[in-house]
Amino acid sequence: MSAGLYFGKPNLNFNVMLTNPKTGRTIMEDLEDPEDTEVEITDTNGKSYTIKPTDDGQAIIDALFGNSVKPYLGLGFGESVPKNRVGVKFELGAYYSGKMKFESPNVVQGDVNELVLLGQDYVAKAIYWTKWLPVMSLGLTIGL
Secondary structure, eight states: OEEEEEEOOOEEEEEEEOBOTTTOSBTTTTOSOTTOOOEEEEOTTSOEEEEOOOTTSEEEEEEEOSOSEEEEEEEEEEOSSOSSSEEEEEEEEEEEOOOOEEEOTTEEESOHHHHHHTTOHHHHHHHHHTTEEEEEEEEEEEOO
8 A cells, every 4th residue: 555645736738629510610710800709608597608719719728637736545566675686566546636627818707617517518527537547557676
């Protein structure tokens, strides 16, 4: 059994192309006024979000994996100091990351964390499962 802490905040960066589901074209192609590039989205509860995409119709979204300090718990077998000349060790464990959060410079009004979840059940499930990050370690030890 092993335990520890991981310090760091890994993140993922996404460039999302915003398209009009009715026309299949990018929202920049559907704009009536090229000077007004802000797009307003209203969900079924009446909450509105305003997005100002890049010039090519994309939104940049950063996914941050929860906490900066992540506790680790693992279970394994093997030896760090081998009894023989060569040894093998194996460990399975997981970091507790906390809830994933999102940031975007393109969302100018509204909560980007709520916007990411709009109508996407699979995104909510993926966010739930990223609270725990699995780790598998296989090591070879050589005594000199």
